[in-house]
Amino acid sequence: NAGVTQTPKFQVLKTGQSMTLQCAQDMNHEYMSWYRQDPGMGLRLIHYSVGAGITDQGEVPNGYNVSRSTTEDFPLRLLSAAPSQTSVYFCASSLDGLSGNTIYFGEGSWLTVV
């Protein structure tokens, strides 16, 4: 059972570079979301999707884009990386809502922007 798979696990970017964090789930979940985790800040919601073709902004969406062309995939794009985007990123999916009774998290992607 793969669950929620994130890639890459570690990445170092230079300021201004672009990249995409990949997220895939094989549980046929409609709801997917991206969080960032910063020291002393807990997890903050970046973007979320309630189904293929539908996305919306979370608490901290600036500097990030998302798309949901399939149920399985929910990539997060950084168009022009900034040091403030140095963080750990978690993708999550759920069958019964954004914060459903069972929400599955990926293992995280550690991003450093220099």
Add this chain to the structure above:
Amino acid sequence: GNSVTQMEGPVTLSEEAFLTINCTYTATGYPSLFWYVQYPGEGLQLLLKATKADDKGSNKGFEATYRKETTSFHLEKGSVQVSDSAVYFCALRGTQGGSEKLVFGKGTKLTVNP
């Protein structure tokens, strides 16, 4: 808006000690409450939950009781083990329209020494 406040860490205990991690919340209506655990290098996992007042969630020896009168959901374990070393997050899911997303506390790092 909804918010969660957790006790500041880090917390360091000896094996078999009693653990309490305080969590209080602010929310309208009757939120559901959760504790998530994040082991080193991994994503978050649901530890336990409670969906209404006076409910007690329990799992792996951990317990937390939903106390509406004190707006609290403190995590307890009678005898911690080294394997319990992790970061613990308290979270809530609101019940009002537009507030159904998970709101996380800042996390409390627990280290258990042999």
